Amino acid sequence: MPVTPDPTSPASADTPASPPARTAPGQEPLFRERLLPSPGTWIVVVALGSIIGLVLVPLNTTLALVVGIxxxxxxxxxxxxxxxxxxxxxxxxxLGRARIEVALLGDPEVLREEEWKNTIGQDFEPLAHHCVRGWVSSGIRVEILDEADPTTAWVASSRRPDDLALAVRTAQQSA
Structure with missing residues (x-):
């Protein structure tokens, strides 16, 4: 006679476990964004690749087409x-190849339009770690709280700065 598990008893090794909660290391990231180039930059990338093939047209059209592609x-x-x-x-x-524990960061500051332009322009911090892309017009600035670190802040371009700031705050609360 097959034994049915008692729903009121704790799970045993015989019963399948429920899926693990998303709190363990190696979980899905709270935020992930790749700063891909703008449409204009993609046009330049394709044009530069095509120019190399175009140079070979006088030698052989088929070779030029293959090399261009x-x-x-x-x-x-x-x-x-x-x-x-x-x-x-x-x-x-x-941020790119750089990593920092969120416990060492202050509160993220979302920057848009004029604030962003000032942060990467006239208010540029030489001691901050910058990951700025010209085709992204918003980002965040997060102060570094570690007194042993000579870096004053992290400044990063982001198309979704509100989501990034929320993810940093959430990670800080979890840590």
């Missing part, structure tokens, strides 16, 4: 690979 593909792949990623996960804020 290969160069365009390589240029697109490089543009994607060299686009920095902003990510908040596992109690860390990752």
């Amino acid at each position: 290969i160069c365009v593909v390589i240029a697109i792949v490089l543009a994607v690979l060299y686009s920095p990623v902003l990510e908040v996960s596992d109690g860390r804020f990752t």
